[in-house]
Amino acid sequence: MKKLNLLFIGLLSMSAIHAQDISDALRYSQDEIQGTARFRALSGAFGALGGDMSAVSLNPAGSAVFSQSHASFTLSNVDTENSTQYFNGLNISNNSNFDINQGGASFVFASNNNSPWRKFTVGVAYERTNNHDDNWRAVGTNTNNQSIDFYFLNYANGVRLGDISLIGDEYIEEAYQDIGNVFGFQHQQAFLGYQAFILEPDLDDDDNTTYSSNLGDGTFQHDYSYLSTGYNGKVSFNVAAQYEDNLYLGLNLNSHFIDYQRSTFLSEDNNNANSLINFIDFGNTLSTTGNGFSFQLGGIIKLSPEFRVGVTYDSPTWYTIEEETTQSINSNLADTDIGFISDIVNIYPQYKLQTPAKLTGSLAYIFGKQGLLSFDYSTKDYSATKFKPENDYTDLNSDITNVLTTASTYRFGGEYKVKQFSFRGGYRFEESPYKDGVTVGDLTGYSLGVGFNFGNTKLDITYDQSERSFATPLYNVGLIDTVNIDRINSNLTLSLSFNI
Numbered sequence: 001m002k003k004l005n006l007l008f009i010g011l012l013s014m015s016a017i018h019a020q021d022i023s024d025a026l027r028y029s030q031d032e033i034q035g036t037a038r039f040r041a042l043s044g045a046f047g048a049l050g051g052d053m054s055a056v057s058l059n060p061a062g063s064a065v066f067s068q069s070h071a072s073f074t075l076s077n078v079d080t081e082n083s084t085q086y087f088n089g090l091n092i093s094n095n096s097n098f099d100i101n102q103g104g105a106s107f108v109f110a111s112n113n114n115s116p117w118r119k120f121t122v123g124v125a126y127e128r129t130n131n132h133d134d135n136w137r138a139v140g141t142n143t144n145n146q147s148i149d150f151y152f153l154n155y156a157n158g159v160r161l162g163d164i165s166l167i168g169d170e171y172i173e174e175a176y177q178d179i180g181n182v183f184g185f186q187h188q189q190a191f192l193g194y195q196a197f198i199l200e201p202d203l204d205d206d207d208n209t210t211y212s213s214n215l216g217d218g219t220f221q222h223d224y225s226y227l228s229t230g231y232n233g234k235v236s237f238n239v240a241a242q243y244e245d246n247l248y249l250g251l252n253l254n255s256h257f258i259d260y261q262r263s264t265f266l267s268e269d270n271n272n273a274n275s276l277i278n279f280i281d282f283g284n285t286l287s288t289t290g291n292g293f294s295f296q297l298g299g300i301i302k303l304s305p306e307f308r309v310g311v312t313y314d315s316p317t318w319y320t321i322e323e324e325t326t327q328s329i330n331s332n333l334a335d336t337d338i339g340f341i342s343d344i345v346n347i348y349p350q351y352k353l354q355t356p357a358k359l360t361g362s363l364a365y366i367f368g369k370q371g372l373l374s375f376d377y378s379t380k381d382y383s384a385t386k387f388k389p390e391n392d393y394t395d396l397n398s399d400i401t402n403v404l405t406t407a408s409t410y411r412f413g414g415e416y417k418v419k420q421f422s423f424r425g426g427y428r429f430e431e432s433p434y435k436d437g438v439t440v441g442d443l444t445g446y447s448l449g450v451g452f453n454f455g456n457t458k459l460d461i462t463y464d465q466s467e468r469s470f471a472t473p474l475y476n477v478g479l480i481d482t483v484n485i486d487r488i489n490s491n492l493t494l495s496l497s498f499n500i
């Protein structure tokens with residue numbers, strides 16, 4: 001029986017290996033409320049308003065509302081609180097970070113003739129579309145007789161023993177690399193479980209394909225930690241125009257990027273009778289980078305001096321993504337002479353992800369110079385998310401179709417002006433992208449803000465908060481018991497905007 005003490009395994013080049021799942025599809029398909037303080041103060045209900053750089057990111061026609069060239073920059077402090085429950089264990093974790101999350105400028109060119117096209121605008125804007133900084137911890141006693149051994153058994157059963165065994169004096173890294181090149185991710189996980197002595201082959205024969213666990217039935221103490229950092233962002237190149245007095249049209253060409261890192265670590269202990277293994281430590285890290293492209297088409301029409309209607313089409317985003325991982329495993333039956341192996345990284349084949357398109361309709365009512373009310377409705381079919389090449393992801397794309405659904409978003413905002421001051425508030429509701437409505441729950445949020453107009457320059461500050469619940473499995477295979485997470489995101493945003 002082959003065993004190991006602590007293993008960091010990796011691969012310099014690998015083909016025909018895929019370890020993506022539905023959570024990856026959702027992570028890069030969802031957008032958070034980001035942007036300027038004024039935009040956030042109205043909970044993003046800006047599709048029919050324009051006249052704000054983040055409104056331009058939402059509806060490209062919004063830049064044509066500017067009467068003169070305009071720029072803005074935004075700082076934001078994000079605080080995330082996670083309350084977790086895992087069986088009998090309760091835990092609270094906090095994470096806070098400070099970022100520059102928006103910046104951009106739009107340049108207005110007025111028409112000098114009698115053309116019905118009154119003005120044209122061009123601009124560029126940077127905006128964070130999602131913040132991935134997060135951490136939580138799940139600690140509790142699993143009373144469902146579920147251990148991490150089920151993870152390895154699910155991958156191992158059906159795999160030949162000879163395909164996950166060391167040959168002669170072969171190094172662990174060499175074996176893992178060869179297994180990845182020839183067989184892929186499933187065999188690698190089976191290899192881990194076998195080499196850590198978690199799995200026992202039913203027959204000591206290279207053609208054996210069935211395995212049992214060296215852990216006895218009973219309860220298991222789990223201590224699972226999750227830490228992620230990074231963000232999604234986009235740079236938008238905007239062109240827009242005003243036609244006569246009442247129609248605004250715009251186009252955004254968006255360059256997207258992904259920077260995401262995640263680390264998870266599970267410590268499992270047990271005192272079960274007939275259990276040869278009493279502790280297992282299992283760690284995983286993931287580093288993801290990517291870039292993509294999308295476009296937006298938008299329009300705003302004034303039906304009257306007070307009433308405006310907006311519509312925006314967001315195309316799918318077409319991402320190209322690269323991932324790297326490391327893994328570690330340890331058990332009390334591992335050999336001590338194998339030692340510590342590090343600085344080895346799995347490099348996965350590049351893959352493509354197509355996120356779903358989005359359609360947004362907007363209404364706004366302007367009370368002269370005193371204030372406004374605004375409403376946005378968006379719909380996005382998350383089940384249309386696709387990993388590509390589709391022939392390599394047939395099963396995963398089918399799971400996405402069966403598990404995810406169309407989700408609607410409702411945003412309300414209002415503003416009231418008193419001399420140089422503007423007082424703002426907003427509310428939003430986002431439906432769950434999951435058909436079960438539980439794996440990721442509905443989101444509710446509110447916002448409050450105030451702005452001061454210095455004349456050519458404006459200073460805005462906003463506080464907004466959102467809540468969402470999750471039922472997150474520790475792993476997608478085997479140990480699938482869920483952690484119930486209640487998450488509260490709180491944001492304090494400060495923006496400076498000025499006419500150029």
